[in-house]
Amino acid sequence: MQSRHVLELPNDLGAIERSIEYLLERCRDVGFDEAKLRLNLRVGVAEALANAMMYGNRRDPGKRVVLEAWCGPDEVRIRVTDEGHGFDPGALPDPTLPDNRARTCGRGVFLIRQLMDRVEFNDRGNSIEMVLFRPQDGRRAAAAS
């Protein structure tokens, strides 16, 4: 069983948690792995939505964020698109380097890359697509990369 969902969200940080809970339920409905939903999917969607609202749309309440999801028992695919000008995801510093560890920001995309199985940005840099696969036997849920 598979399902597709499209949510057009206001540029409001309060909408993030509600959207995540909705998506988690839809993914549970189709039987996707609970541990990967609880940590990996939650982190991926939360960070992507927060980045879209704060940095992509620059907190502009007149803008929207589109969250698309394809949920299946073996694979969950999520796309988050904002109305901003985009950014260069290759230019982000590694927050785990000793000089960067005490920085107060810059961990969102890093966590997405660590916890989602596949991550791609569009050329403009205002849309991120993330995929999670059903975990292999014996594989830790968190060890997506």
Added chain:
Amino acid sequence: MAFEVTKQGEVTVLDVEGQLIVGNRQELKQKVLEELENGERRFLIDFDRTGYIDSSGLGVLVSLSKKIREQGGELRLANLNDDLRTLFELTKLDTLFQISSSRDEALSSF
């Protein structure tokens, strides 16, 4: 998120219930900074009832740690669940904080 502030000897203990995320991180930051301004120097944040911390929440903890240290104080963390511990390990923030597996262990480490 809700949080409760108690005093255990010289340690200000903050219990965080729910999620520490982009939408509410400033509430915790504000409270800790108030206590710091009031002269408190030893802080323990207990995550026993915390389900999730996002990258903004992690950033606030880093910021608070710096501010407390600048005032000659200490911030310690306790009771991270497996998911939270994974986030600290992935970001290597486990090397920046002293993290205890229980509240008692954290309190006795000051």
